[in-house]
Amino acid sequence: MESVSYPDPNIVHDLGELRRLNPLTQCITNVVVTGFTANVLLAAGASPAMVIGIEEAAEFARIASALLINVGTIAGADSRAMLEAARAAHEHGTPWVLDPVAAGALKFRTDVVAELVTLRPTIIKGNASEIMAVAGQDGGARGVESTQESGDAIEHARSLAARTGCVVAVTGPIDYITDGKAIIAVPGGHSIMTRVTGTGCALGALMASFAATSPTPLRAATAACAVFAAAGERAARASQGPGSFAVCFLDQLAMIGAD
Amino acid sequence: MESVSYPDPNIVHDLGELRRLNPLTQCITNVVVTGFTANVLLAAGASPAMVIGIEEAAEFARIASALLINVGTIAGADSRAMLEAARAAHEHGTPWVLDPVAAGALKFRTDVVAELVTLRPTIIKGNASEIMAVAGQDGGARGVESTQESGDAIEHARSLAARTGCVVAVTGPIDYITDGKAIIAVPGGHSIMTRVTGTGCALGALMASFAATSPTPLRAATAACAVFAAAGERAARASQGPGSFAVCFLDQLAMIGAD
Amino acid sequence: MESVSYPDPNIVHDLGELRRLNPLTQCITNVVVTGFTANVLLAAGASPAMVIGIEEAAEFARIASALLINVGTIAGADSRAMLEAARAAHEHGTPWVLDPVAAGALKFRTDVVAELVTLRPTIIKGNASEIMAVAGQDGGARGVESTQESGDAIEHARSLAARTGCVVAVTGPIDYITDGKAIIAVPGGHSIMTRVTGTGCALGALMASFAATSPTPLRAATAACAVFAAAGERAARASQGPGSFAVCFLDQLAMIGAD
Numbered sequence: 001m002e003s004v005s006y007p008d009p010n011i012v013h014d015l016g017e018l019r020r021l022n023p024l025t026q027c028i029t030n031v032v033v034t035g036f037t038a039n040v041l042l043a044a045g046a047s048p049a050m051v052i053g054i055e056e057a058a059e060f061a062r063i064a065s066a067l068l069i070n071v072g073t074i075a076g077a078d079s080r081a082m083l084e085a086a087r088a089a090h091e092h093g094t095p096w097v098l099d100p101v102a103a104g105a106l107k108f109r110t111d112v113v114a115e116l117v118t119l120r121p122t123i124i125k126g127n128a129s130e131i132m133a134v135a136g137q138d139g140g141a142r143g144v145e146s147t148q149e150s151g152d153a154i155e156h157a158r159s160l161a162a163r164t165g166c167v168v169a170v171t172g173p174i175d176y177i178t179d180g181k182a183i184i185a186v187p188g189g190h191s192i193m194t195r196v197t198g199t200g201c202a203l204g205a206l207m208a209s210f211a212a213t214s215p216t217p218l219r220a221a222t223a224a225c226a227v228f229a230a231a232g233e234r235a236a237r238a239s240q241g242p243g244s245f246a247v248c249f250l251d252q253l254a255m256i257g258a259d
Numbered sequence: 260m261e262s263v264s265y266p267d268p269n270i271v272h273d274l275g276e277l278r279r280l281n282p283l284t285q286c287i288t289n290v291v292v293t294g295f296t297a298n299v300l301l302a303a304g305a306s307p308a309m310v311i312g313i314e315e316a317a318e319f320a321r322i323a324s325a326l327l328i329n330v331g332t333i334a335g336a337d338s339r340a341m342l343e344a345a346r347a348a349h350e351h352g353t354p355w356v357l358d359p360v361a362a363g364a365l366k367f368r369t370d371v372v373a374e375l376v377t378l379r380p381t382i383i384k385g386n387a388s389e390i391m392a393v394a395g396q397d398g399g400a401r402g403v404e405s406t407q408e409s410g411d412a413i414e415h416a417r418s419l420a421a422r423t424g425c426v427v428a429v430t431g432p433i434d435y436i437t438d439g440k441a442i443i444a445v446p447g448g449h450s451i452m453t454r455v456t457g458t459g460c461a462l463g464a465l466m467a468s469f470a471a472t473s474p475t476p477l478r479a480a481t482a483a484c485a486v487f488a489a490a491g492e493r494a495a496r497a498s499q500g501p502g503s504f505a506v507c508f509l510d511q512l513a514m515i516g517a518d
Numbered sequence: 519m520e521s522v523s524y525p526d527p528n529i530v531h532d533l534g535e536l537r538r539l540n541p542l543t544q545c546i547t548n549v550v551v552t553g554f555t556a557n558v559l560l561a562a563g564a565s566p567a568m569v570i571g572i573e574e575a576a577e578f579a580r581i582a583s584a585l586l587i588n589v590g591t592i593a594g595a596d597s598r599a600m601l602e603a604a605r606a607a608h609e610h611g612t613p614w615v616l617d618p619v620a621a622g623a624l625k626f627r628t629d630v631v632a633e634l635v636t637l638r639p640t641i642i643k644g645n646a647s648e649i650m651a652v653a654g655q656d657g658g659a660r661g662v663e664s665t666q667e668s669g670d671a672i673e674h675a676r677s678l679a680a681r682t683g684c685v686v687a688v689t690g691p692i693d694y695i696t697d698g699k700a701i702i703a704v705p706g707g708h709s710i711m712t713r714v715t716g717t718g719c720a721l722g723a724l725m726a727s728f729a730a731t732s733p734t735p736l737r738a739a740t741a742a743c744a745v746f747a748a749a750g751e752r753a754a755r756a757s758q759g760p761g762s763f764a765v766c767f768l769d770q771l772a773m774i775g776a777d
Contacts (some may be wrong), residue, residue, distance in 0.1 A: 031549050034549050034550040034591075035550050035551060035552075035553060035554060035715055035716065038550050038715035038716075039714060039715050039760065039761070039764070042712075042713040042714065042715060042760060043713060043759065043760045043761065047663060048550075048715070049620075050548065050549070050550050050590070050591050051591070051620075051624065052549075052591050052593065053591070053592055053593030053594065053596075053626065054593060054594065055592075055593065055594060055626035056592075056593075056624045056625075056626050056627065059624060059625070059626075060624060063623075077593070077595075081593075246761070247761040247762050247764075247765055248761060248762075249761065250759060250760050250761025250762075250764075251757075251758045251759030251760065251761040251762050252759070253759075254713065254759040254760050254761075255758075255759060
């Protein structure tokens with residue numbers, strides 16, 4: 001397995017570009033993490049816009065710099081807005097990220113996710129169970145949590161990427177990102193991030209922002225993972241528990257790259 | 260009135276069990292508190308899953324370790340998902356908690372709550388006005404706030420518990436929990452908790468988590484109240500206002516019991 | 519242009535009245551900011567109630583002390599609840615605030631906002647692009663952000679206020695509030711507030727709370743802006759980034775006026 005750590009200079013440059021261009025990032029995400037996701041994008045230097053209604057979602061996907069679709073709390077009406085927005089993004093060339101939360105664990109969302117995948121997300125981002133489910137394997141999800149290690153899903157991620165043309169990111173203690181050929185490993189972060197809701201979901205949103213400003217989707221997904229890992233490590237050192245971690249994490253996201 | 264303080268050794272043991280078993284807790288709750296509720300469960304040691312769509316809610320209630328239904332921001336479609344999930348939990352034996360937010364103050368939710376009660380929640384948790392409304396009394400609710408003291412609702416709670424077979428918890432400066440026979444008083448906490456949104460709602464979610472791992476529903480509700488009271492007292496001492504309180508509260512929830 | 523800074527003694531008095539009367543403030547707002555909005559109202563001394571379902575919104579608008587309608591994440595069903603609640607408020611005399619988030623940028627919400635304006639909000643609050651759009655100008659909105667300075671919208675705001683009878687507040691580095699005759703300028707706050715989601719939305723909610731307890735809508739909107747500006751300045755001094763700012767801001771809101 002070819003495994004390359006992402007070189008730091010590019011991350012710093014890509015983060016500078018993100019901040020300079022301040023990409024307008026439409027987020028159709030779950031109701032648990034909307035506020036935190038918006039705050040993560042604002043702290044990092046992007047501009048969130050939660051335009052979610054069926055009457056507006058597709059119209060906005062043609063205006064926005066990037067789109068995130070996260071199926072975490074999907075219900076019927078949401079799924080139609082998601083599909084229309086993804087179709088508009090696909091047709092219009094707006095880069096978009098799919099976060100197939102708990103795919104494989106529940107039939108309805110698994111079907112919606114399969115339909116969304118046909119609309120060619122720029123990046124598919126999930127934990128090992130989710131990526132395996134999207135790749136057609138039994139990922140053994142337990143609700144929104146993975147029962148698999150990210151490393152176990154690498155080969156499924158690579159074949160999914162090769163088959164669909166999407167970049168695939170498998171998150172975990174080490175994140176793996178692949179375009180079907182290269183595989184990039186991003187270590188770092190901190191285990192406390194699994195005890196703060198929305199860190200994974202916000203990472204998907206930041207991937208969308210980077211997809212609007214980075215030279216390639218592979219680099220976009222990698223930059224988002226690397227920024228999260230670095231901010232997470234710093235915030236873990238500066239905090240006493242999951243409450244103060246979430247606060248410090250936003251502060252660190254805003255500071256990172258200036259040093 | 261028989262009033263027994265809950266003995267500490269059991270709480271510590273029950274909290275240890277909660278953390279060991281990490282119960283998957285489905286939350287169908289209001290949109291104001293979803294993020295805070297998830298963070299409270301994660302900090303305490305449970306695993307939240309906000310599966311709320313009508314297409315999935317009942318399916319997941321059969322997989323989950325426990326279920327919370329909180330009617331805080333109920334609308335028509337939500338109410339159908341709540342009823343289906345509660346029915347699935349009831350039939351499948353999944354313990355579930357009902358938080359009848361503002362029952363009595365508004366007709367629609369009062370009717371939905373009455374129907375939910377027929378599906379035998381394991382625990383009904385509310386402030387004095389809400390519990391009195393569920394018990395068929397005029398509780399005089401003012402929006403989501405109680406106009407009654409928790410002590411005033413004890414006898415209504417006891418008769419409601421005796422009649423339905425549910426454990427009933429009345430929250431307030433002192434929380435009272437009853438299974439229709441015993442009444443347990445849990446003092447503690449801090450008045451600043453009334454100035455942070457979601458503390459009461461997250462308490463209902465933690466009761467659901469404990470209901471999956473504690474030996475009895477009475478002990479589950481009591482353990483959740485006691486953990487909240489202790490973490491609330493500690494966080495009040497370590498914070499400067501309602502913003503820092505919420506942060507410290509999550510930190511303290513994660514630390515509590517280790518000492 | 520007549521420009522008057524709001525005199526401090528009135529603010530302190532109005533804030534004292536808000537806290538004494540603790541107005542029950544119904545918020546039909548976007549899903550990104552519900553939790554933060556509730557926490558802002560609780561910290562400042564008001565009582566939030568997010569009653570949003572079509573089955574209850576109008577009923578509650580007759581009970582509540584004030585109503586906020588914020589169209590940030592509007593979808594079809596929400597818009598009907600908003601219109602019914604606004605109609606109930608209008609007929610019953612409940613003061614209500616309209617926050618036309620991203621009006622002008624998207625057709626559906628622009629139409630709903632136009633219909634809401636016919637129901638005579640007590641206060642219309644928006645950034646320069648939004649107020650210009652409501653006034654029938656091309657405001658050049660970029661998603662939820664303004665591309666205009668607040669000062670550029672003053673004359674549009676004044677004519678909108680004169681035509682509709684609403685007080686109009688244009689937010690920005692300097693906030694301008696007008697009843698069609700007087701124009702009040704409220705400087706202050708801090709640029710970091712633009713990097714924390716929900717500060718603008720929560721300001722609209724606090725205007726609604728003040729509208730229930732202040733002698734005039736002009737004074738209500740001004741008091742909310744002034745309280746936000748002062749708490750924002752203090753919080754900026756006490757924080758390290760956008761995460762800690764949001765926490766400090768709630769703490770400062772609770773403390774302000776006691777000194």
